Amino acid sequence: MSKPLLTVSDLHVSFMSRWQHEPNVDVLRGVNLQVRRGERVALVGESGAGKSLLATSIIQLFESSAHILKGRVEFERQELTQLNSKQLRQIRGRRIGMIFQDPMTNLNPSLTIEQQLLQCILSHRNISRKEAHIVALHKLRQVHIPAPETRMQQYPHQLSAGQRQRATIAMALALEPALIIADEPTSALDVTMQAEVMRLLSHLCNNNGVALLIISHDLSLVAHASDRCLIMYAGQIVEQGPTKMLINDAQHPYTQGLIKALPNMSSPGQQLYQIPGQMPQLQELQQQCSFAKRCEHAEDICYRQAPLMAPHGTHQASCHILARPAELDPDTELTL
């Protein structure tokens, strides 16, 4: 197997409190993650789990109150936590492309789509403007923007939300990065468009040999878009493995709950399953399993000791119990 492109090791990130009487909030608590060249990895978890903070920690682009307490972020053999802002800008602009949830955050409202694409292309390729124009047009065709010659002369606000996000994908790919990090890239779009844009992003990364770290709270949306899947809960990865295997043979009760909550796991007319309870306040977490309070299988040990990540069949999970849920038939292949 090829050497990882990105390796995050034992990453701890906290928000520092502004007041002495308030404790700091430890959000990322020992995150380990690897992305290999050309691999598509999904990071899934509910709101507040720390997915966006992990993404911004990788590219070292977070607000001033967030601090890395411990850990390493190695990308293309460089330790990103040790680089200065100029070196980081080079990596962010060229080797790692970012796609955010809101297409307007990704695009400059005062430049046409063509001007922005040309900027990307000319920043790293020694070609004429005319040649760059041809490449830009090709990129827009790749992302299926209708009438690309006309669209590229327009400003972002003149495009629909779906077209804007397609233009963002074209721009990210135009940089020819080694990795694209896409944080909820389709959540501003309607449901049918979400699946289509997600498929397109995943397919183009695969075809161009670009690794993808795709972040979502929706397991069904990323199931077909990823080779491997990591499940995040309260600032920790609780289960990871090849996506198909993980979905068909989930070990961690939280992953099992996420799968049970998928719409096609409930019969028509039946109320959608919801994992009971809420994610704990991050500052409240002690040395225990952070899912214990919501877990129907929890035993004494779950409240006394934090479980470690351990191999289980095709994947890894951190759970003391690892009980199979009665509701899921182990022989049934889930089709998402």
Ligand SMILES: Nc1ncnc2c1ncn2[C@@H]1O[C@H](COP(=O)(O)OP(=O)(O)OP(=O)(O)O)[C@@H](O)[C@H]1O
């Ligand atoms: N400035 C801040 N100060 C303190 N805590 C913060 C701050 N910003 C974020 N947090 C906390 O960090 C945690 C992780 O936030 P993050 O945005 O990474 O979650 P997420 O998994 O991306 O959620 P979502 O799915 O809603 O985007 C949350 O619990 C949030 O309350």
Ligand SMILES: [Mg+2]
């Ligand atoms: Mg987020």
